[in-house]
Every structure is written in C-alpha cells, then in structure tokens.
Amino acid sequence: MGAFWSQLLPPRPTFTESNIPSLDGRVFIITGGNAGIGFELVKMLYRKGDCTIYIAGRSASRISAVIADIEATAPPTGTSATQLKSLIVDFADLTTISKAATSFLAQESRLDVLWNNAGIAQAPTDSTTVQGHEAHMGVNCLGPHLFTKLLLPLLLQTAKTAPSSTIRVIYTSSQIVDTTGPPDGVSLAEQLPGQHPTDKNWTYSASKVGNWFLASELDKRTRGDGLVCVVQNPGNLNTKAWDPVSPLAKMLIAPFLYEARMGAYTELWAGLSEEVTTQHGGRFAVPWERWHPDPRKDVLESLKTREEGGTGGAAEFWDWCEEQTKAYVS
Numbered sequence: 001m002g003a004f005w006s007q008l009l010p011p012r013p014t015f016t017e018s019n020i021p022s023l024d025g026r027v028f029i030i031t032g033g034n035a036g037i038g039f040e041l042v043k044m045l046y047r048k049g050d051c052t053i054y055i056a057g058r059s060a061s062r063i064s065a066v067i068a069d070i071e072a073t074a075p076p077t078g079t080s081a082t083q084l085k086s087l088i089v090d091f092a093d094l095t096t097i098s099k100a101a102t103s104f105l106a107q108e109s110r111l112d113v114l115w116n117n118a119g120i121a122q123a124p125t126d127s128t129t130v131q132g133h134e135a136h137m138g139v140n141c142l143g144p145h146l147f148t149k150l151l152l153p154l155l156l157q158t159a160k161t162a163p164s165s166t167i168r169v170i171y172t173s174s175q176i177v178d179t180t181g182p183p184d185g186v187s188l189a190e191q192l193p194g195q196h197p198t199d200k201n202w203t204y205s206a207s208k209v210g211n212w213f214l215a216s217e218l219d220k221r222t223r224g225d226g227l228v229c230v231v232q233n234p235g236n237l238n239t240k241a242w243d244p245v246s247p248l249a250k251m252l253i254a255p256f257l258y259e260a261r262m263g264a265y266t267e268l269w270a271g272l273s274e275e276v277t278t279q280h281g282g283r284f285a286v287p288w289e290r291w292h293p294d295p296r297k298d299v300l301e302s303l304k305t306r307e308e309g310g311t312g313g314a315a316e317f318w319d320w321c322e323e324q325t326k327a328y329v330s
C-alpha cells in the first residue's frame with residue numbers, strides 16, 4: 001500500500017493507554033490540550049497519574065472548563081494525583097509567548113516532553129497573525145518555535161539527569177505535506193507581506209512542512225545533548241479542525257476520519273515510547289506509530305544541508321524563524 005493510503009487507512013495502533021510507562025514526577029506541556037487530539041492526549045496522561053500536565057492555549061475559560069471536566073470524570077490510576085495546570089499563550093501573537101514560558105519556568109524545575117500540538121488549518125485567505133505573518137505559518141510555526149526556544153534550556157537541563165531519550169520535543173505535522181504545497185516544502189518568498197498565497201491547503205501544507213523543518217533543525221542543533229526531536233502526523237481525525245472546510249469536502253473526507261482519541265496515539269508513541277530515541281531525531285512519524293515509509297523527495301533534499309548535497313531549505317527556514325521572533329524573546 002502506498003504512503004498516501006497507508007496514512008489514510010493505517011494499521012491498528014499498538015502503543016495505546018495500556019503502554020504508557022510510569023510517569024513518576026514527570027512534567028509535560030501539551031499545547032492545544034483543551035480540544036481535539038491534544039485534549040485526548042491530556043486525558044490519557046492524566047489517567048496514568050503521577051505527573052504534572054500543563055495545558056497551553058489561548059483561552060483561560062476553555063482550559064479551565066476542560067480541567068474541571070477531566071477532574072470530574074477520570075480518576076488517575078497512579079499512586080499520586082496528576083496535577084493539571086493551565087498556561088495561557090496565543091501563538092497568533094508573539095508578544096504572549098515569553099510571558100507563558102516565564103510563568104512555566106517560575107513554577108517548574110524540569111520539563112520532560114513538550115508536545116507542540118496546537119495548530120490551525122483552513123484559516124481564512126489573507127488572515128494574518130498580530131505581527132502580520134501568514135496565519136498558518138505564524139500560529140503553526142513561528143509561535144511554537146519561539147515557545148520551544150524559550151523552554152529549551154530547561155529541556156536540556158532535564159535531559160542531563162533523566163533516563164536516556166526520555167526528554168523530547170514533539171512537533172505536529174499532517175499528511176497534507178505529501179499531497180500539496182510549495183516545491184521544496186516552504187517558500188520564504190511567499191511569507192513576504194502581500195505575497196501570501198490564497199490557497200489555504202497550500203499555506204497549511206507549508207506550515208506543516210515547517211514543523212518538520214523545525215524538528216529536524218532542533219535535532220541537529222542539540223545532537224549530543226540527549227534531546228529527542230521528532231515530528232508526527234497524528235492522522236485524519238474528527239475534530240473542529242475540519243469545521244471550516246466546505247460541506248462537499250467534509251462529505252468526501254468523512255469516511256476517512258477517525259475519532260480524536262486515535263490521533264493521540266501517534267503523539268503518545270512519539271512522546272513516550274522506548275522505541276523512539278535520539279537516533280530518530282528529525283524523523284517523521286505517521287499513524288499509528290510508524291516512521292514515514294516514503295517522504296517527499298524535495299522535502300528530504302531541503303532537510304539536508306548544502307554540504308550534505310541538499311538545498312539547505314530547512315536551515316534557511318530555521319534562520320527565518322529566528323529572525324522573525326528575535327524581538328519577542330523577552
């Protein structure tokens with residue numbers, strides 16, 4: 001079966017709730033944990049117990065509501081209660097990110113896994129972030145890049161004493177990277193003001209390749225420090241991410257949408273499975289819990305540096321993200 005169909009109709013998941021290892025005092029951040037796939041991941045970890053989970057999102061009331069919902073319905077099975085906390089951050093506004101990271105760093109002395117899960121799709125044409133970036137690129141890449149950068153010192157510090165390959169940054173991509181988007185994955189020319197493409201699938205795809213570039217470049221920049229950085233496609237799930245698509249498109253995709261819980265399995269595997277190690281840094285996981293069998297060749301070329309015979313597109317993208325976010329570091 002080709003890579004396209006095997007992601008659309010994946011084999012059965014093998015790493016599920018019953019495979020979650022002891023969480024024993026670990027601290028997690030799940031961005032977008034108040035809805036969809038992120039919410040399902042929060043519930044799975046909460047039920048295991050013995051950990052602290054930060055739900056990072058833009059709406060204090062939506063996060064409080066899901067914390068109350070989870071605490072009322074799903075008692076943890078571990079020896080001590082799971083702590084659920086909120087972290088307010090809007091990835092569409094770079095000025096909110098340092099405050100969120102500072103708040104987290106004031107409360108915690110370790111960070112085990114950062115799941116960069118929050119994201120948008122099908123944003124209205126011409127929509128931008130507060131700072132004027134194309135909306136998908138801003139929310140899905142620039143905001144998470146800055147957030148990760150600010151948390152990186154604590155991740156690296158935690159990795160010094162934690163068991164090997166347990167400290168991780170997980171980016172979230174999509175199957176769309178296989179089907180559409182700019183040649184080489186991301187076009188920086190398209191990010192210039194006034195040059196944003198009007199095709200929402202195109203701009204979403206570019207941002208999701210951007211997530212892969214960020215995972216790969218973070219891996220290259222921290223290799224040897226014990227951090228695992230990978231990206232994953234959670235699958236095609238029935239969440240509110242699909243709300244903006246046309247009724248016809250919804251009808252066509254409906255038979256291939258799985259319940260949101262299934263989407264959390266690849267995130268869970270990428271974040272916690274012993275099968276995933278620093279050796280897999282920069283790789284792209286697909287549902288449920290496998291490495292991509294046949295990634296796009298032009299994107300693979302971008303992931304390689306010029307010295308390695310590639311185009312160096314991912315490194316250029318990283319540098320662009322650094323440039324766009326540097327004014328918001330503190």
Ligand SMILES: NC(=O)c1ccc[n+]([C@@H]2O[C@H](COP(=O)([O-])OP(=O)(O)OC[C@H]3O[C@@H](n4cnc5c(N)ncnc54)[C@H](OP(=O)(O)O)[C@@H]3O)[C@@H](O)[C@H]2O)c1
Binds near residue numbers: 037062119120121175
């Ligand atoms: N569903 C799918 O079929 C599918 C397929 C491939 C990839 N993905 C990816 O999976 C991830 C999760 O998507 P989902 O399907 O669970 O979608 P979802 O139900 O719409 O959840 C998205 C989450 O991201 C948060 N978010 C959106 N914009 C934000 C912002 N500006 N600042 C902070 N948080 C923000 C949302 O918060 P609010 O509740 O406040 O909006 C929500 O918690 C995304 O990265 C998406 O691209 C999904």
